[in-house]
Amino acid sequence: MIDLNEKDIGVFVAAVERYFHQITATAPMLRSAWLSTADEPLPSHEYTGLIEVSGDFSGNVYFSTGRATIEHLLVAMREPIRDESNLLDAVGEIANTLAGNAREYFGERLVISVPTTLRGPAPALQQRACSHPYVIAIQWQRHEAVLVVNLGRRN
Structure with missing residues (x-):
């Protein structure tokens, strides 16, 4: 398995920026981005x-x-804003949109796949597909989010 390169990751960064700008007319601030190590748990939110x-x-x-x-x-x-299922549908749609934008490049x-939505921590989020998943920490207004790109390219 080959890890993604900087240009590949840039596609996901651009997708995040484009999404927030199109939906809210306010660009997010990308607080930091890093390659996760094996001894560090991958981040997630609610x-x-x-x-x-x-x-x-x-x-x-x-997207979490x-x-x-x-x-x-x-x-x-x-x-x-109706109920819990409405919130889960929304986070799934965001993830789907971001991955769909990346698919335009790749x-x-x-x-x-269709999105799977989760509330709270889940073991599926800790399974690593590559040696160093890429973590993009996002701040939009006062809100925190993260996009984790846990992909490897097959040989």
């Missing part, structure tokens, strides 16, 4: 949208944030 990836790649991409972030994004999209070689 709500997570997980996209499994196959094709020429293996692994997953997930807290309830307040999702509620504020729903308000920005003029969507109602093409048919990147096959993405």
